[in-house]
Amino acid sequence: MPPPRLLHPDEYELVSRSSFDSRDSFDLDAADFESHAAASPSYIHTKPSRLSRILSLFPFIGRLTPRGRTGQAAWKKRRHTGFRRRLSLxxxxxxxxxxSGIILGLAVLTAIVRPSYTYPPGHYNTLRREANTKEPGKGNPRNEKVFIAATxxxxxxxxxxxRWAENVLELILLLGNDNTFLSIYENGGPDGEAALKDFEKKVECKRSIVFEEHLDIKEVPRITLADGSERTKRIAYLAEVRNRAxxxxxxxxxxxxxxxxxxxxIVFDPLEAIQLLFSTNADENGVAKYRAACAVDFINPFKFYDTFATRDLEGFSMGIPFYPWxxxxxxxxxRRDVFDQKDAVRVRSCWGxxxxxxxxxxxxxxxKARRRENDERISTSLATRASxxxxxxxxxxxxxxxxxxxxIHADIQKPPYESKEEPIDTGIYMNPYVRVAYDxxxxxxxxxxxxxxRLYSVPHAILNTLAGMPRLNPRRTEVAGEEVEETVWVVDESDGGSFKAVKRKAGTGGFCGRRELQVIVPNPKKGQKNWETLPVPGGY
Structure with a gap:
């Protein structure tokens, strides 16, 4: 039997090929085993079924591998782009x-190795140990007389x-009943009055506790606006309330x-209150030396609150309200005093x-000599005084x-030195070891x-620059008693008034102010604040 005839390679063609099929010598998509398994040459030209067209409308099903060389290439491109996006993400x-890990690590390391305002000077701890004995007056080692005021x-x-009432009672115990006078002025509703009466029964030291449901604003000096109407300055109202205490x-x-x-x-630690009183800026004999010493108050665990009342040693307003403030x-x-962790940060004013x-x-x-010195100091203020x-x-x-x-700090501080090169110490200090909050x-x-x-210092400096802090105050550098030229509102009956440059003697508090006017709302509606800010005319 003769051997079978070998077929010529050309004779292995199983199906006829069109010119389109032979156009490319090699196709990467066609060589892919996944696409090869999904489609054969005879299936590629099959018309999609109606079900396939419907399923392709759905977002996820529509992402199935498309058929055809062009469709497969586009699909692969989309797939690679999606992969790159996932990789970038x-x-x-x-x-x-x-x-986040680095920041967390730095925070933990800083908290352990170099914490901020955590370890006060030794005499603070000595006072705390003595006060912790719970014996009356043990927080007042020199039996100093203390007047406590609150509005x-x-x-x-x-x-x-x-909590506020509990803290005050504990503070009185630490100071000693014989060394303490408590003065409270309150205005509010019937519940506040009842609570105050209950609290007064627990107070054992000398006291003056006064309740008024409403303070008559007619008792507060009024100002005349450009339109001729009379209003009460909000700050004048607050000053009157504080003075009543x-x-x-x-x-x-x-x-x-x-x-x-x-x-x-505020919510405060009574032990820190006595440290503020008796430990701030202590001399070699352990006696606290200051004209005023302020705590630092927080509205949340990071944010400093009392920026309106606080000015640095040169009278600049505050920066962004977190450390170093x-x-x-x-x-x-x-700022340097804060970095040095001083308990007496030199400032022009504070409250906290x-x-x-x-x-x-x-x-x-x-x-008489002291009274004459005070008279000379306060006569430089623009505000009139009865004493x-x-x-x-x-x-x-x-x-x-x-x-x-x-x-109030502007009126009691040491005046600036005559030489501008010498450091200034006004006798007003902020004590960051003593911190209070509002909850x-x-x-x-x-x-x-x-x-x-401490980690906040660099972001703080950057944000200050971006926010334009501190704000410009044209009266910041004024020295009380010197003749200055200031832009003030001058009342004129014909047109109401305008801003004019006026020469006069500078007061003590030029560094405290800003171009603004807040007034009391006499009869606020429910949910409305009892004060408002009026627009300043003339584009200021």
Missing amino acids: RRLCFILFAL LYDKDGELGRG LRPLDDPASDRYDRLLYLND FSGAGKAES GMVAFDAKFFQQQKD SVARFRAEPDLYWDASECCL TRTLAWLGVTRRFE
């Missing part, structure tokens, strides 16, 4: 995760029945006090929710506002967040 997530708006009675000091028979502690409606403007000495004062500035001086005793006040200029809590949760967190706050 993974890289971004990795970078963010790595950065409250306690509509629902939460302060009089809550100081009225017992006007009594000629009043005791002489060494310290005055002014409290806001002060900007790098000028010599930035207040709780302030300790040298009480002599708030009492009538029996020494040389320091009291809260407002700036009299229209369309110029300054916090009453800043102006218990924030106060509980302050011990944690302060430990790693």
